[in-house]
Amino acid sequence: MSGTEEEQAVGVDPEAPFDAGIYGEDGILRADYLAHIGAAIADRDTLTLKQDILKLHQSELGDLIEALMPEQRRALVELMGEDFDFSALTEVDDAIRMEIVEDLPNDQIALAMQELDSDDAVYILEDLDEQDQNEILAKLPFTERIRLRRALDYPEETAGRRMQTEFVAVPPFWTVGQTIDYMREDQNLPEEFSQIFVIDPTFKLLGAVHLDQILRTKRAVRIEEIMHETRHAIPAIMDQEEAAREFEQYDLLSAAVVDENERLVGVLTIDDVVDVIQQEAEEDLMRMGGVGDEELSDTVAATSRSRAPWLLVNLATAILASLVIGLFDATIQEMVALAILMPIVASMGGNAATQTMTVTVRALATKDLDIYNAARIVRRETIVGLINGVLFAIVMGAIAAFWFDSSGLGGVIAAAMIVNMLAAALAGILIPLLLDRLGADPAIASSVFVTTVTDVVGFFAFLGLARVWFGLG
Amino acid sequence: MSGTEEEQAVGVDPEAPFDAGIYGEDGILRADYLAHIGAAIADRDTLTLKQDILKLHQSELGDLIEALMPEQRRALVELMGEDFDFSALTEVDDAIRMEIVEDLPNDQIALAMQELDSDDAVYILEDLDEQDQNEILAKLPFTERIRLRRALDYPEETAGRRMQTEFVAVPPFWTVGQTIDYMREDQNLPEEFSQIFVIDPTFKLLGAVHLDQILRTKRAVRIEEIMHETRHAIPAIMDQEEAAREFEQYDLLSAAVVDENERLVGVLTIDDVVDVIQQEAEEDLMRMGGVGDEELSDTVAATSRSRAPWLLVNLATAILASLVIGLFDATIQEMVALAILMPIVASMGGNAATQTMTVTVRALATKDLDIYNAARIVRRETIVGLINGVLFAIVMGAIAAFWFDSSGLGGVIAAAMIVNMLAAALAGILIPLLLDRLGADPAIASSVFVTTVTDVVGFFAFLGLARVWFGLG
Numbered sequence: 001m002s003g004t005e006e007e008q009a010v011g012v013d014p015e016a017p018f019d020a021g022i023y024g025e026d027g028i029l030r031a032d033y034l035a036h037i038g039a040a041i042a043d044r045d046t047l048t049l050k051q052d053i054l055k056l057h058q059s060e061l062g063d064l065i066e067a068l069m070p071e072q073r074r075a076l077v078e079l080m081g082e083d084f085d086f087s088a089l090t091e092v093d094d095a096i097r098m099e100i101v102e103d104l105p106n107d108q109i110a111l112a113m114q115e116l117d118s119d120d121a122v123y124i125l126e127d128l129d130e131q132d133q134n135e136i137l138a139k140l141p142f143t144e145r146i147r148l149r150r151a152l153d154y155p156e157e158t159a160g161r162r163m164q165t166e167f168v169a170v171p172p173f174w175t176v177g178q179t180i181d182y183m184r185e186d187q188n189l190p191e192e193f194s195q196i197f198v199i200d201p202t203f204k205l206l207g208a209v210h211l212d213q214i215l216r217t218k219r220a221v222r223i224e225e226i227m228h229e230t231r232h233a234i235p236a237i238m239d240q241e242e243a244a245r246e247f248e249q250y251d252l253l254s255a256a257v258v259d260e261n262e263r264l265v266g267v268l269t270i271d272d273v274v275d276v277i278q279q280e281a282e283e284d285l286m287r288m289g290g291v292g293d294e295e296l297s298d299t300v301a302a303t304s305r306s307r308a309p310w311l312l313v314n315l316a317t318a319i320l321a322s323l324v325i326g327l328f329d330a331t332i333q334e335m336v337a338l339a340i341l342m343p344i345v346a347s348m349g350g351n352a353a354t355q356t357m358t359v360t361v362r363a364l365a366t367k368d369l370d371i372y373n374a375a376r377i378v379r380r381e382t383i384v385g386l387i388n389g390v391l392f393a394i395v396m397g398a399i400a401a402f403w404f405d406s407s408g409l410g411g412v413i414a415a416a417m418i419v420n421m422l423a424a425a426l427a428g429i430l431i432p433l434l435l436d437r438l439g440a441d442p443a444i445a446s447s448v449f450v451t452t453v454t455d456v457v458g459f460f461a462f463l464g465l466a467r468v469w470f471g472l473g
Numbered sequence: 474m475s476g477t478e479e480e481q482a483v484g485v486d487p488e489a490p491f492d493a494g495i496y497g498e499d500g501i502l503r504a505d506y507l508a509h510i511g512a513a514i515a516d517r518d519t520l521t522l523k524q525d526i527l528k529l530h531q532s533e534l535g536d537l538i539e540a541l542m543p544e545q546r547r548a549l550v551e552l553m554g555e556d557f558d559f560s561a562l563t564e565v566d567d568a569i570r571m572e573i574v575e576d577l578p579n580d581q582i583a584l585a586m587q588e589l590d591s592d593d594a595v596y597i598l599e600d601l602d603e604q605d606q607n608e609i610l611a612k613l614p615f616t617e618r619i620r621l622r623r624a625l626d627y628p629e630e631t632a633g634r635r636m637q638t639e640f641v642a643v644p645p646f647w648t649v650g651q652t653i654d655y656m657r658e659d660q661n662l663p664e665e666f667s668q669i670f671v672i673d674p675t676f677k678l679l680g681a682v683h684l685d686q687i688l689r690t691k692r693a694v695r696i697e698e699i700m701h702e703t704r705h706a707i708p709a710i711m712d713q714e715e716a717a718r719e720f721e722q723y724d725l726l727s728a729a730v731v732d733e734n735e736r737l738v739g740v741l742t743i744d745d746v747v748d749v750i751q752q753e754a755e756e757d758l759m760r761m762g763g764v765g766d767e768e769l770s771d772t773v774a775a776t777s778r779s780r781a782p783w784l785l786v787n788l789a790t791a792i793l794a795s796l797v798i799g800l801f802d803a804t805i806q807e808m809v810a811l812a813i814l815m816p817i818v819a820s821m822g823g824n825a826a827t828q829t830m831t832v833t834v835r836a837l838a839t840k841d842l843d844i845y846n847a848a849r850i851v852r853r854e855t856i857v858g859l860i861n862g863v864l865f866a867i868v869m870g871a872i873a874a875f876w877f878d879s880s881g882l883g884g885v886i887a888a889a890m891i892v893n894m895l896a897a898a899l900a901g902i903l904i905p906l907l908l909d910r911l912g913a914d915p916a917i918a919s920s921v922f923v924t925t926v927t928d929v930v931g932f933f934a935f936l937g938l939a940r941v942w943f944g945l946g
Contacts, residue, residue, distance in 0.1 A: 027718070028843040059722045067845040093841075183688050193685050194667045194726065211684040212666050215656050245500070248751070249532045251744040253667065253726060270743050271724040274750060278721070281754030282835060285761065289831025290824060296836050296846065300853050304860045307828050311821065311861055315869065318820040322813050329809045336802045339812035340795050343819070343928070347791040348784065351763060355780050358762025359769070362755060368566075368769050370501040372540040380773050387777045388784055396788065455816070 022060060029067050037064065041072050046079050054083060062091025065100075066297075074103055086112040090123045095297035098127060106132060110139035113148070117190070118165040119272060122151045126161065150265065159243040160236030162276070163257040163266030166190040169197040170223060172206055177219030193267075194253050198227045203263040205233055205256055233258045236265055243268060244276040245367075284365055287443035288358065290314075313448050321346070321455035328463035330473035337404045338466050341413055345462045348392060349420035349454030356381050356428025357450050361443050364436050378429050385425025386418070393417040412469050416462035420454060427453040495533060502540050510537065514548050522552055535564025538573075539770075547576055559585040563596045568770035571600060579605060583612035586621070590663070591638040592745060595624045599634065623738065632716040633709030635749070636730040636739030639663035642670040643696055645679055650692030666740075667726050671700045676736040678706055678729050706731045709738055716741060717749040718840075757838050760916035761831070763787075786921050794819070794928035801936035803946035810877045811939050814886055818935045821865060822893035822927030829854050829901025830923050834916050837909050851902055858898025859891070866890040885942050889935035893927060900926040 024030045040048040053061060053076075065073055065088060077084050077100055089097045101109065101124060113121045113136065125133055125148065133152065137145050147165040154160025168189060170179050179196065183189060196214070198206045207227035217226050233256045234243050246252065247270055257266040286292065290310040294303060325332075325342070332339050360377075363369035369377060393414035401410025427450045432442035435449075466472065497503045513521040526534060526549075538546055538561060550557050550573055562570045574582065574597065586594045586609065598606055598621065606625065610618050620638040627633025640663060643652050652669065656662060669687070671680045680700035690699050706729045707716045719725065720743055730739040759765065763783040767776060798805075798815070805812050833850075836842035842850060866887035874883025900923045905915035939945065 027840055029845070031844070034845070057723055059724070066841070067843070180688055183685070184691065189685070189689070192683055192726075210665055211688060212656070212662070215653055215684060215687065216662070218657065248747060250530055251532070253665075253743065270726065270747070274721060274743070274747060277747060277751055278754055281751060281758070282839075285754070285758045285835055286831060288758070288762070290828045291831055294832060296832070296841050296850060300856045300860070303853065304857045304864075307825075307857065308861055308864065310828070311824060311865055314824045315817070315821060315865060318817040319872070321820075322817055325813045325816070329813065332812050333806065333809045336806045336812075339805050339809075339815075340798045340802065342812075343798070343816060343932075344788070344791040344795055346816070347794075347928075348788060351784060351787045352780075354762050355764045355783070358759060358764055359767060362758055363769050366751075366755075367500055368539075370540070371504075372502070372507070373769065377769060380776065383773045384776045384780065387773070388781055391777075391781065392784055392788060399792065455820075459816075 022056070022064075029063055034064075034067055037076075038068070038072060041068075041075050041079065044075075044079060046081075049076070049079055050083055053080065054085075056085075056088075058085055058087040059091045061085055061088035065089075066092050066096060070099060073100055077104070082111065084112070086124065087116055087120045090120050093295045093297040094127065095295055095299075097124065101128065106135045107139065110136045113140060114144060118144075118147050118151060118266075119162060119269075121148055122161060126152060126156065154236050157240050158236065159234045159238045159240055159257050159268055160265070162240050162243075162272045163236065163268045164190065164272075165266045167197060167256075167264070167267045168193060169199045169203075169264060171200070172198050172222070172224035172227065174223050175219060176214055176217045176221050176223065176226070179214060179223060180219070190267075197230075197256055197264055197267075198223055199264055205230060205258055205262060205264045208256065230256050233262075234268055235260070240273075240276045241280050244273045244280065247273045248277065280365070284361060284443045287441065288361060288447055290447065310448075317448055317452040317455070320452060321459055324456050324459045325463065327460075328467060331463055331467045334472045335466065335470065337406075337409060338463060341400055341409075342459055342462050344396065345413060345416050345420055346455045346458035348396075348417060349424040349458045350451050352385060352388060352421045353424035353428040353450045353454045354447075356385070356425050357432060357446050360429050360432040361446060364432060364442055369433075374433065378426075378433075381425045381429045382422065385421050389418040389421030392421070408469060409466070412465045413462060416458065416465055419461040420458040423457040424450075424454045495529070495537075502536055507537075507540055510549075511541070511545060514541075514545050514552065517548075517552060519552050519554075522549070523556055526553065527556060527558075529558075529561075531558055531560040532564045534558055534561035538562075539565050539569060543572060546573055550577070555584065557585070559597065560589055560593045563593050566768045566770040567600065568768055568772075570597065574601065579608045580612065583609045586613060587617060591617075591620050591624060591739075592635060592742075594621055595634060599625060599629065627709050630713050631709065632707045632711045632713055632730050632741055633738070635713050635716075635745045636709065636741045637663065637745075638739045640670060640737070640740045641666060642672045642676075642737060644673070645671050645695070645697035645700065647696050648692060649687055649690045649694050649696065649699070652687065652696060653692070663740075670703075670729055670737055670740075671696055672737055678703060678731055678735060678737045681729065703729050706735075707741055708733070713749045714753050717746045717753065720746045721750065753838075757834060757916045760914065761834060761920055763920065783921075790921055790925040790928070793925060794932055797929050797932045798936065801932075801940060804936055804940045807945045808939065808943065810879075810882060811936060814873055814882075815932055815935050817869065818886060818889050818893055819928045819931035821869075821890060822897040822931045823924050825858060825861060825894045826897035826901040826923045826927045827920075829858070829898050830905055830919050833902050833905040834919060837905060837915055842906075847906065851899075851906075854898045854902045855895065858894050862891040862894030865894070881942060882939070885938045886935060889931065889938055892934040893931040896930040897923075897927045 022029060022033045089100065137149060151160055151163065151165060195208045195210045197208050200206055208230045209223060209227045213226055232246055232250050232252060234246060236257050236259050254267050254269045256264055257268050259265050292306045294306055396417055397410040397414030400413045401407045431449045432446045435442040435445055495502060495506045562573065610622060624633055624636065624638060668681045668683045670678060672678055681703045682696060682700045686699055705719055705723050705725060707719060709730050709732050727740050727742045729737055730741050732738050765779045767779055869890055870883040870887030873886045874880045904922045905919045908915040908918055
């Protein structure tokens with residue numbers, strides 16, 4: 001093939017399967033691939049679609065769905081019919097998933113749920129309203145209905161919601177040989193697994209054996225001789241973030257999930273946990289930036305509404321800072337240079353505080369900051385604030401003295417900057433620590449409180465020192 | 474036992490092993506446990522230490538080391554002697570690891586490296602200077618030296634550095650039975666693994682088989698009949714973040730690492746990748762907060778130095794904003810209320826811009842924002858900026874009109890806020906997009922540019938409109 005990418009996209013034979021990789025060098029779906037699929041959808045060419053789409057991984061199909069227009073998404077799902085891989089819906093934005101699922105008849109969803117692993121099915125079902133959930137569950141075979149119902153009965157964002165209910169469990173008195181034979185014959189095994197569990201007749205968890213251990217052991221050995229204690233069984237009601245931390249801490253690949261009676265109810269695997277870990281780190285970033293659980297596919301109305309509260313809080317604190325300036329209106333009238341310079345003092349404090357706060361919030365989230373090093377870190381931040389405060393005070397003092405031809409003004413802004421950058425360091429670490437101690441999420445509220453402190457202290461120190469030094473009104 | 478925690482900590486029998494869990498309810502090491510270990514170190518009681526510490530998981534030992542004082546850490550490593558589990562060093566801060574390793578003789582390090590998985594050994598060795606690295610490698614047996622040297626020869630932060638060089642590989646013509654027998658007999662297997670690889674005599678990668686597949690297949694079947702193509706082999710020189718994205722995208726548990734000739738050189742496992750994923754999300758947060766690769770254990774000097782450049786850039790942009798205010802000094806002198814209100818306009822713009830920028834930076838990092846939805850997202854952000862701009866302009870306009878008893882001033886600040894929040898939305902999305910297109914990291918520089926825009930536009934719009942409206946100087 002020759003010609004530019006765009007020519008290829010137009011000149012491509014829609015009957016031929018798409019053999020090039022679907023991603024470009026930048027890791028983004030190729031424009032010609034998208035045009036090819038778009039053309040096949042427009043032509044209602046199910047043959048080409050099935051040919052190309054059935055070979056995609058669920059996450060590739062998810063990327064494709066996100067890149068399509070809403071009406072194309074609907075048409076794609078319809079054209080693929082029973083061949084549509086619903087697991088791809090676990091890879092797209094919540095809003096897009098809802099848009100697709102709400103369009104489909106419950107019969108079709110119920111059929112699709114039987115093809116999915118239980119964790120994927122629960123992921124899709126949990127966002128539906130209760131009536132639809134019940135209708136869909138009612139159409140499922142008994143065993144699957146019970147499995148999904150059990151997972152859905154655990155609260156949102158718990159290990160019970162994320163677990164897979166398919167697993168291999170054997171009694172302790174079986175031999176390695178019996179176990180291998182059982183696995184060779186049972187058709188109902190999970191798709192891929194790395195350990196098998198050992199249970200008593202009441203499903204109480206006794207231990208686990210890694211597959212490599214089974215492979216390395218002679219057939220006659222009993223399972224109980226090679227099983228290890230499952231030290232890290234996860235209670236089904238444990239918060240998913242806490243479960244993710246267990247996985248991280250103990251480098252787990254999969255873990256048994258047990259109910260309140262220590263009975264095995266499912267297995268949590270690391271690929272589900274990776275998503276939780278990433279979400280958690282993302283949440284901190286989003287909260288510190290003053291945005292909530294927003295998604296790219298959210299509507300204008302939803303986005304405006306979710307961001308407004310934060311802006312309102314910021315308005316209140318900005319007015320508070322203005323009230324402080326208002327105390328010095330006569331001072332400013334006598335010396336307008338103060339109005340020109342004052343934002344610099346506030347801005348440098350705000351930035352220094354954000355640096356300290358970012359480190360603190362992240363360290364609290366990863367549990368790296370605790371009572372054993374808190375005192376040392378507060379001390380370090382205070383000294384860093386002082387050093388950088390003095391450094392930038394000298395620079396800015398010199399600039400101001402030169403700019404307004406007044407060494408007095410240079411001295412005043414230098415002193416104010418030292419005061420404010422010290423306040424910034426203390427606010428940046430103590431406020432998140434305090435919020436954490438009070439059980440609040442330090443990522444959400446810290447920014448507001450911290451910049452309020454640096455604005456108020458900055459304006460007050462600078463304008464107050466100037467009034468005293470120059471004997472102004 | 475009775476009494477408060479502190480009494481217990483003092484009254485504890487240092488000879489008795491510590492049987493309670495080592496973490497408190499808040500997930501932080503218990504104070505009494507730390508006191509118990511501290512006492513044993515002070516008494517140089519190696520019996521108690523070995524008894525208690527040998528049963529810790531490497532990450533638990535890592536947490537313990539981080540909680541100890543520097544001199545206690547040194548004493549602990551010395552007292553544990555050959556029983557010290559070096560893999561715990563992969564779980565602590567870089568600075569603490571360096572502090573411990575640099576204190577140890579190279580002989581002891583070389584001995585320890587032989588006990589570790591190759592990925593852990595590389596993790597510890599890569600931070601040492603080249604001379605120490607060479608000395609330590611020279612003391613290792615030939616095979617291990619070659620293995621570690623090969624991993625260390627790949628550039629930093631690549632898959633080759635993170636891979637494990639221990640793996641099971643078999644020829645395609647072996648049967649399942651032969652493979653199982655080989656694994657039963659070979660003592661040199663990796664500690665835990667979930668798939669075996671299939672190679673030709675030149676080590677070229679042909680495919681892989683999951684262990685569960687082997688367990689489910691009859692002994693007489695040939696490996697080549699059940700092996701699957703390894704679609705996601707990772708080149709050793711691939712950046713570790715890109716490798717992590719492959720794991721996420723395709724839900725991999727482990728992946729073959731191949732050299733430039735497609736020969737198998739190692740295996741990358743998901744537990745190493747989880748750390749990379751977390752680090753990557755953390756980096757965005759840190760960069761947007763104006764801090765670099767800082768760690769909690771960094772010294773005052775290192776911390777001050779790493780934060781100063783960002784503060785310097787902020788100083789420059791703050792001065793730029795002040796120059797804008799300086800254009801209006803006569804205007805402010807005639808109407809001091811402007812100086813009081815102007816920070817509100819800038820602050821609201823800065824916050825709105827930060828919201829948009831946070832969403833944009835994160836979406837770029839996760840590749841959720843691409844050419845297919847960029848236009849839609851820019852449109853959405855603009856409309857959201859306009860809606861929230863108008864909303865808060867009305868609120869603030871009314872407050873200002875009432876506060877200074879001037880409906881004209883209310884109108885001016887309202888108009889300025891609408892202008893600035895629109896500018897904020899555009900800057901918040903277009904600047905990161907532009908930086909990304911230019912190949913720069915949007916997380917690092919966006920904050921500076923974006924708040925410069927909202928400060929300059931905010932001050933200029935507010936003071937300029939006021940000058941025109943009130944006919945001031």
